[in-house]
Amino acid sequence: MAPYEALYGRKCISPLFWDEVGEWNPLGPEIVQEMRNQVQIKRDRMATVQSCQKSYLDTRRRDLLFEEGDWVYLKVSPMKGVKRFGKKGKLSPRYVGPFQTLEKVGPVAYRIVLPKYFGKIHDIFHVLSLKKSFGQQEPHFLDPKSIQLWPDLTYEVxxxxxxxxxxxxxxxxxxxxxxxxxxxxxxxxxxxxxxxxxxxxxxxxxx
CATH class of the missing domain: 2.40.50.40 (OB fold (Dihydrolipoamide Acetyltransferase, E2P))
Structure with a gap:
């Protein structure tokens, strides 16, 4: 008798065996096949749950698509005195631009035309960092020349x-x-x- 059975009065169901507890003693290929079957059942159930979660999220999500030549704004994050105090204090995100999209790079990234004064900032951005320009702009859009933007898309205020x-x-x-x-x-x-x-x-x- 196993210690678990002696203590609790029933057999232990281990991760390697999810069948009903009984006196069946699988050997060799049988236990391997049973383990594979049970693992596949768990994987199928997890895939079903993940698919349901994705469908719930997709009902309120819209794909952001830009065409070549569209004008977009770039999301940046103002930081309170990062260089001066040695501590970060991120504020509400702002947008700079507009800039023109050059091409789509992958399913969720775009290359945009950045001015030379942006220095070493990489010109490929995730779609969530971009906002389409529609003419009349909101107050939190900034002139890119008025700030010193760092490679991580933050700037000091x-x-x-x-x-x-x-x-x-x-x-x-x-x-x-x-x-x-x-x-x-x-x-x-x-x-x-x-x-x-x-x-x-x-x-x-x-x-």
């Missing part, structure tokens, strides 16, 4: 004005905070920052 002040009370100390507006960003991107850091790196805000 600087604060322009102190909008509010408050103090954060901790156990043993009080930390003064300031709410800042950021260059080329909307009110939804106002953020609270430590006043000591802002005085050190952006003294012009307190002049």
């Amino acid at each position: 600087v604060p322009t004005q102190i909008m509010d002040r408050k103090e954060q009370q901790l156990r043993s100390k009080t930390i003064p905070l300031v709410m800042l507006s950021w260059e080329n960003l909307l009110a939804q991107d106002f953020s609270w920052e430590r006043e000591t850091d802002m005085r050190k790196f952006y003294p012009y805000l307190f002049g």
Whole structure:
């Protein structure tokens, strides 16, 4: 008698045997074939579940297709003082452009014509990083010449004005905070920052 059977009063169903528990003792090719059959059943069931999940998602998803010569905007991410503070603070994504599509590269990627001042930025982008241009543009579209874009499609923004002040009370100390507006960003991107850091790196805000 196996230890599991002695402890629980029934035989153990191991990953190598999913059949009903009984006294059948398969040997050699029989156990190998049974294992293969059961593994295939599990794979078929998993494939069915994944197919259902994909169909649910596809009902609300639309394919983004661009033709050669279409004008598109490129999604970029403003970062709060990455180089200055050594910490990342990603804000809401923005779009720069427009740029012209050159060709489709693979099922979900496009090559676009980038200006020379973009430097070493690769010119192939996933379709989710692009937005079609339709003439009248929204406020969060930026002039690419107004920012210094990095190869990972981020750029550094600087604060322009102190909008509010408050103090954060901790156990043993009080930390003064300031709410800042950021260059080329909307009110939804106002953020609270430590006043000591802002005085050190952006003294012009307190002049």
